[in-house]
Amino acid sequence: MQHFASDNYAGFCPESLTYFLQANGSGHEPAYGDDSWTQRVCDRLRALFETDCEVFFVFNGTAANSLALAALCQSYHSVICHTLAHIETDECGGPEFFSNGSKLLVADGPHGKLTPEAVEALVTRRADIHYPKPKVVSLTQATEVGTVYSVEEIQAITTVARQHGLRVHMDGARFANAVAALDVHPADVTWRAGVDVLCFGGTKNGLPVGEAVVFFDRALAEDFAYRVKQAGQLASKMRFISAPWLGLLEHDVWLRNARHANAMATLLAERIAGVPGVRLMFPVQANAVFAELPLPAIDALRARGWKFYTFIGAGGCRFMCAWDTSEETVEALARDIRECCASAAHS
Amino acid sequence: MQHFASDNYAGFCPESLTYFLQANGSGHEPAYGDDSWTQRVCDRLRALFETDCEVFFVFNGTAANSLALAALCQSYHSVICHTLAHIETDECGGPEFFSNGSKLLVADGPHGKLTPEAVEALVTRRADIHYPKPKVVSLTQATEVGTVYSVEEIQAITTVARQHGLRVHMDGARFANAVAALDVHPADVTWRAGVDVLCFGGTKNGLPVGEAVVFFDRALAEDFAYRVKQAGQLASKMRFISAPWLGLLEHDVWLRNARHANAMATLLAERIAGVPGVRLMFPVQANAVFAELPLPAIDALRARGWKFYTFIGAGGCRFMCAWDTSEETVEALARDIRECCASAAHS
Amino acid sequence: MQHFASDNYAGFCPESLTYFLQANGSGHEPAYGDDSWTQRVCDRLRALFETDCEVFFVFNGTAANSLALAALCQSYHSVICHTLAHIETDECGGPEFFSNGSKLLVADGPHGKLTPEAVEALVTRRADIHYPKPKVVSLTQATEVGTVYSVEEIQAITTVARQHGLRVHMDGARFANAVAALDVHPADVTWRAGVDVLCFGGTKNGLPVGEAVVFFDRALAEDFAYRVKQAGQLASKMRFISAPWLGLLEHDVWLRNARHANAMATLLAERIAGVPGVRLMFPVQANAVFAELPLPAIDALRARGWKFYTFIGAGGCRFMCAWDTSEETVEALARDIRECCASAAHS
Amino acid sequence: MQHFASDNYAGFCPESLTYFLQANGSGHEPAYGDDSWTQRVCDRLRALFETDCEVFFVFNGTAANSLALAALCQSYHSVICHTLAHIETDECGGPEFFSNGSKLLVADGPHGKLTPEAVEALVTRRADIHYPKPKVVSLTQATEVGTVYSVEEIQAITTVARQHGLRVHMDGARFANAVAALDVHPADVTWRAGVDVLCFGGTKNGLPVGEAVVFFDRALAEDFAYRVKQAGQLASKMRFISAPWLGLLEHDVWLRNARHANAMATLLAERIAGVPGVRLMFPVQANAVFAELPLPAIDALRARGWKFYTFIGAGGCRFMCAWDTSEETVEALARDIRECCASAAHS
Structure with a gap:
């Protein structure tokens, strides 16, 4: 019987499973991502986004978002997100844990979406050192309530973010659903619209485990491999995490x-x-x-x-x-x- | 071509893959471990160890060991381990990260093994608050240099640990190899010998991803599920991590x-x-x-x-x-x- | 010219300064609190509260509150406090930093005060592991808006807290002002009313630096001295922090x-x-x-x-x-x- | 009776006490360092070092060193120091706590001093992500065993550090003793010799509490005020920490x-x-x-x-x-x- 509790009740889609089994059949492979499969998937993602982005694979969305945010801010900085954002409501303090204390500053907004005005209000509210300095805006695309930011909505927010020196993170646990809904090029709704880092969800799209963290600004990815390793998110048999992405990416x-x-x-x-x-x-x-x-x-x-x-x-x-x-x-x-x-x- | 760089160059063993595919064929399944497969595996592990242990699955060994150690000590405590222990040499500071600062106190010992004397020396060396209070002994079984602690060696160390109020953690990335080498019951070399928590490695034994954290003292596992969740180690499609263990456990x-x-x-x-x-x-x-x-x-x-x-x-x-x-x-x-x-x- | 910006614009009250100078005149004194002055002040505080409490001195309120909260909960737990609580609004993420990620769950309430209903609502709202488990209620006495909890109001909240297994922390940066306003015995508004830990503010009461963390439940203070040390809150020349308290406590x-x-x-x-x-x-x-x-x-x-x-x-x-x-x-x-x-x- | 246990058994030197009392007599003063005394001391330190350095005051040496190191590296980086360095032996894991896991890599060396060769060996030993990337060299001046690095010795180490992209931190709990011993200009033994950050000890030099963190490279001090605040090291009545430095600095x-x-x-x-x-x-x-x-x-x-x-x-x-x-x-x-x-x- 199928259910509607979550899209993570579903299994492994056949096209990806094929690659998983192929990766298993290829004999011994170097560990920790030095295998040929991982290299192929990273290149494939660069081709998809039409830019020389840096790609890392981690095990789940909690880690993808928390590590990406930790890379964008220090413990005394803050992250602006929607009241309903998953990082605020359903990660058991994961972002605060990985960043060692970065605070989430929440704003309301219709249909689960942040607005440029709400972001600006949080950034300009205070400028004293007793208030953690805003450093990142986090957008969830598609949102937690099943809505989707248009390209223009994203641009409006990233413009405000840039004006105030903030970086932009996109929680894309359901990025595929958003792109499919908007029928736009994935680059247009990410880096071309001002997004710095995308957490590209694979699990809800048909994989058993694994998300991709995509840095469009490579400078932000400096030493990120160490961060992933230290935080227990580096798969030794990486090919089993990465190869299935080929199944997702081929033939769209x-x-x-x-x-x-x-x-x-x-x-x-x-x-x-x-x-x-x-x-x-x-x-x-x-x-x-x-x-x-x-x-x-x-x-x-x-x-x-x-x-x-x-x-x-x-x-x-x-x-x-x-x-x-x-x-x-x-x-x-x-x-x-x-x-x-x-x-x-x-x- | 096969290699000898690491036992994590190998793939997915067929008996476990069978269960992986079965788990995929079972349609929608509740997420986060509330599925039937995970329940079965936990029960199977309890049967294997002949005790009512608490079992958690995490993605890799860095996380398994770091989370288990963090559950046993606070940031101002310390963990005694061998100079060559993986947690000391190859985790990029993972244990310190997960525990927010617990220090590893290292001791030498022949053949990559701690001795009761070395443990005692570190525990009794100082008792001032400028020295992080020893709280855990971590044993690696099999060790990083391919040797194995005998049951008696483990007992000797856990006895000293108990005398000083320390808990005992076993890094069992290659636990299977140790048990096979010793030809003993897995309970005899763990809880019956005084081990509190075992990180039971699956990856090097034939799985693509996933380790089991086994708490023999259930009190130590209090709220551990929250810890796993916050640290980005809770698989949403848990059955893909847990079900393959059935293939490992069946028919030994x-x-x-x-x-x-x-x-x-x-x-x-x-x-x-x-x-x-x-x-x-x-x-x-x-x-x-x-x-x-x-x-x-x-x-x-x-x-x-x-x-x-x-x-x-x-x-x-x-x-x-x-x-x-x-x-x-x-x-x-x-x-x-x-x-x-x-x-x-x-x- | 005097100002009304903050009660921390004021200086060192003469009665306390006298003890500070006396402590300086006493020649060489053991460091880190092993001096005679610190012992005297701790005993004096035990007498004041009429109970065998554990007392620690730290440098400021951020540290006092953050360390006390960290002692009461793990990183995946949460702390319930008022929307206007200082720990939420003015510590730049200090509590999250010291606890490595404990989330603050905020509730509104009239006059800057929590209500038993608001506490209960937050505790019972969810019980899944994606929501950090509530473990502490933090009360600010006097509150950030200059109001004071009555003994009955505190009891009502601590009763709810006990029912749900939560500990009670009191941010007493202005504890003296509250006790003076209520005209009650300090024990009646703390441990006799169900408070576990009090951060007793000295700075706003006339000291140059230094707050006391008072554990009424000594079990909660286990290894707290290590926590204080590791977090950079252990004064080497402790007598200069502790002795001035004698000036505050003598003659009320x-x-x-x-x-x-x-x-x-x-x-x-x-x-x-x-x-x-x-x-x-x-x-x-x-x-x-x-x-x-x-x-x-x-x-x-x-x-x-x-x-x-x-x-x-x-x-x-x-x-x-x-x-x-x-x-x-x-x-x-x-x-x-x-x-x-x-x-x-x-x- | 005087003792030889530690130089922190001594009290408050009279020249500094005079300023402390003056600062108390000046009526209400803005908090958190916005007072006139703090400004004066910072300018005085800039004059002393003959460079436009950034100066912050914190409560003790644990915090000064730990915060400075945390500003120089991320949790997955490492700090090279001597086996006998205070940060390694006597801070109860403070540096690891403040940095959320940065590992200390220790080297031996005669007379408690690091050598360029030892630093180089640790930096070049490994370059894989399982080993926390060295990012800082920490020198203790004077050392824990009462010896002093010559200007040339410091230069030799900072040269190696620069070659490998490492920053240089100086634990100067007894910086005054070192400068007095060498009879050199304080700039010559710090920034002119390649030191990036100095933790300048006041407590052991005659103050009751308080150390200065001096960033010679101002870029490294970005947002450091927030870090200090979050970590509970920002004194509200700052003048009592800063003003006494005038007594130390005047007339040398x-x-x-x-x-x-x-x-x-x-x-x-x-x-x-x-x-x-x-x-x-x-x-x-x-x-x-x-x-x-x-x-x-x-x-x-x-x-x-x-x-x-x-x-x-x-x-x-x-x-x-x-x-x-x-x-x-x-x-x-x-x-x-x-x-x-x-x-x-x-x-």
């Missing part, structure tokens, strides 16, 4: 996977949009549907075996679609939502 | 893999022991052969394409055997060593 | 100093309460007056040479009274406020 | 104090050099005398009330002279050493 499988997940979210939203008792909470732009449902309907859905996240007190539900979520599953969930809402209305 | 594949690697090292040692110019540096008890070779012989071996580690200045070489190192490869290396040493003697 | 000079500062704040509040254009922002319970003034009046006061803090955008001003603030100064400021507000009204 | 009191302490050490060495049973362990160049004494003589000296440090197992004793150590005290100690050694010889 990463975009195909993302487009499919996005399409499933759109389908689900369409199916439940008009259902009495259901209110869509955010525009559905990537692979998530956030909807308020009657509490009894939520219970009833759970009783039918569906797994998904809810938010305390309210009736907010998150339905996440993955690269392998089938149309049948979406239709089945939509049907159950309709039925459970109808029952809830009558009870 | 882990021991079979280790025994084979050990046997290859023994074979290599036998083949080169009497070669003029070759001096074995340490008893060959696990899967490593350390040998001094004439410098020209080393160069000649490299010119023939062999990869292995050497130590600066000296002519010391490390030849590491893996679970998949073939007898043919060993014979070929031995032959080349003989030839290169002979040439070196004549030049 | 600490309370006399605090009562005077409180009285000056009350006087100022009375003098300006009815002035047109002035709005008192919080009850004046300790030594601070927060008042909204017309912006032109603020500028005019500054032009007359007065120093005080204001808050961006609004017309909020903080007037802080010290142990040595004279009645004449208060009257002069009040007169100027009246005049400047009158001018502002006519312009 | 700092050198007079140091010369006196050095002279007392020389006197002691002369008095005991020929005593049977006594062996001087190091050249006496600053204010320390290290001497081996018969164990019974050590016990006898202690029985007569003398305090001094000894080293476990051996008969090594450290006799430290302070700015206020009197000739009478030295003669009395020398007499007792002679008597106790004589008794020891007969027993």
Whole structure:
């Protein structure tokens, strides 16, 4: 049975698995990234982004984001992010741990997105040494609520960041979904729009483990390999982390996977949009549907075996679609939502 | 071509790969270890060790050891280890990073092994607050130089540790090789001998990624899941890390893999022991052969394409055997060593 | 000229200075707290609190609070505090630095005070490992806005804390002012009310440097001396930090100093309460007056040479009274406020 | 009674105390270093060093050295120092704590001094990411064993450091004693000899508390004020830390104090050099005398009330002279050493 709790419930996509198995079949390979597979993937990513970026592979998103942020600021600096950013809400203090104390300064903004004004307000609020000096803006693309920054929105924020000497980090755990949604070149929504570092998520796009940290400004990557090593994020048998990326990158499988997940979210939203008792909470732009449902309907859905996240007190539900979520599953969930809402209305 | 640089040059052993693929075929699975595979593996490890231990999976050995040590001591405490311990020589300050400053106090000892006397000397040397208070003894089993602590040797050290209120950590990156070498029950060489926490290596035993941290004293594991999460070591698609362990544990594949690697090292040692110019540096008890070779012989071996580690200045070489190192490869290396040493003697 | 910017603009009160000079006159003294003065002060504090507490001296409030919090929680735990708490707003990430990443979870509450409900809400909001586990409640007494928790208010919060296994820390940078305001025994508002650790401020009470960290639960102070040492907070010539406390504690000079500062704040509040254009922002319970003034009046006061803090955008001003603030100064400021507000009204 | 345990047993020298009292008499002063005294002292130090250096005051030597080192390297870098360096032996892991894990790489060298060869050997030993990249050389001037680097010795080391891209830190807890011993301009033994940062000790030179961190390369001081603040080393009533330096700097009191302490050490060495049973362990160049004494003589000296440090197992004793150590005290100690050694010889 498929679920909507998270896109990380899904498995290993076949195109990437093929490369994983090939990498295993190639006999002994040098460790720690000195293998031929890793070199190929890094080159492939440079080609994709059309720039001579520096690429590092780490095990998961907590580490990718935390290490990238730690590379951009010292312990007495601060990182500006949205109140709902994953680095603020769901990393158990990971960014603070890796940076040894950098504080996150949070701002609200509609649809889970930062605004240039909010960034500017946090930067200019104070300039005394009792307030950790803002040094980085962190954007989540796609956001935690399934929306997507347009190229112009990103540019507006990176412009403000530059004016104040801040660097720009992009948490791209669902970068593929955002690019697929915007239908732009990946360079246009990253370095050409002023992003310094991208944490490019592989896990939610069909890999078993592993994210890429992409530094568009190579100067920022100085000694980053040491940082990765010290922090326990250097895979000895690196090829098993890197080779599967070839499967994602070839024939734009990463975009195909993302487009499919996005399409499933759109389908689900369409199916439940008009259902009495259901209110869509955010525009559905990537692979998530956030909807308020009657509490009894939520219970009833759970009783039918569906797994998904809810938010305390309210009736907010998150339905996440993955690269392998089938149309049948979406239709089945939509049907159950309709039925459970109808029952809830009558009870 | 196979190499002797490290046992992490080898790939994914077939028995474990089977479970990896099964885990992928099981559809959507809850994330972060709440899947059925992870539960099974933990139970299997508890059965193996014949005790109700707490088990956590992390991505690599740096993290396993550093997190385990951080759980045993505060930043102002210290960890006693051998001068040659991996945590001291090859983690780029990982233990200090994860613990926020715990100092490693190093002691020498024959054959890469700590002695009770050396531990006691470090503990009792000073008792002022300018010296970080010793809190943990870390043993590497098998050691970095391919030797193995006997059960009695471990007991002697843990006894001293207990007398002084220290906890005992075992870096078991090559635990399998040690157990295979000693031919003892894994419980006898760990908790029954006084070990509190074992970092049980999977990567060098045939997995692509992933180590198990096994707390025999469950009290020490309090909130360890949070620590793992914050430090970027919690796999979202955990089943891909955990399920392959079933392949290792079933039918004692882990021991079979280790025994084979050990046997290859023994074979290599036998083949080169009497070669003029070759001096074995340490008893060959696990899967490593350390040998001094004439410098020209080393160069000649490299010119023939062999990869292995050497130590600066000296002519010391490390030849590491893996679970998949073939007898043919060993014979070929031995032959080349003989030839290169002979040439070196004549030049 | 005296100012109202901060109570740390004031100097060294004469009673304490006397002991400082005596300590200097006593010849060579053992370092790091092994001198006779430090022992005397610790005993004196135990007598004051009527309990066998553990006492440590550190250099300033940032360190006192950060070290105490670090002793109560691990990096993956969290500390609940008020949005306006100094540890959140004015320590440049100090608590996160000392604890290597413990996150502060902030709650609002009237008059700068936490409520039991707010604490409970934060503790029970989530129970997953992606959210740093709440482990400490931190109360500021007197608060950052010049209000004071009653004994009952503290008990209500510590009761909730105990129910959820949390420890209670009190930031007492202005503890003297709070005790003076409440007119209670210092034990009643600390350990008898459920407080585990008090950071007892000396600097704002008339010392040049130095705060006391008082552990009422001695178990929490285990190895704290090492923590202090490692963090650069152990004074070698400790007697110069500790001896002046004798001057504060003898004849209750600490309370006399605090009562005077409180009285000056009350006087100022009375003098300006009815002035047109002035709005008192919080009850004046300790030594601070927060008042909204017309912006032109603020500028005019500054032009007359007065120093005080204001808050961006609004017309909020903080007037802080010290142990040595004279009645004449208060009257002069009040007169100027009246005049400047009158001018502002006519312009 | 005066002692020889440490130069931090001494008190506050009168010239500095005068300024301390003046600073107290000047009424309210802005906090956190924005006072007029601090400005004056910083200018005075710039004049002393004849360069536009950046100056910060912190509370003690642990913090001064640890913060300076943390400013020069990241957590995955390493610091080269002598085996006997205070940062290695007596800071309870302080440097590792402040830097979040930077490892100290130690080298031996005669008379407690690093050599260019030893530095080079550590830098070039390895170049892989498993070894924390050397980034700083730390020199202790005067050394922990009472010797002093000549200008040429410093230059030789800083030259090697520069060649390898390393920065140079000087632990100058006893900088005054070194300058007095060498009789050179303080600039010649610091920035003109290639030193980037000096931790200039005040405490052992006659202050009650406080050290100056002097950055000769201002670029290295970027945002250092934030670092100081976050780490709990920013004094609110800064004038009490800074003003006393005026007393040290005026009329070269700092050198007079140091010369006196050095002279007392020389006197002691002369008095005991020929005593049977006594062996001087190091050249006496600053204010320390290290001497081996018969164990019974050590016990006898202690029985007569003398305090001094000894080293476990051996008969090594450290006799430290302070700015206020009197000739009478030295003669009395020398007499007792002679008597106790004589008794020891007969027993």
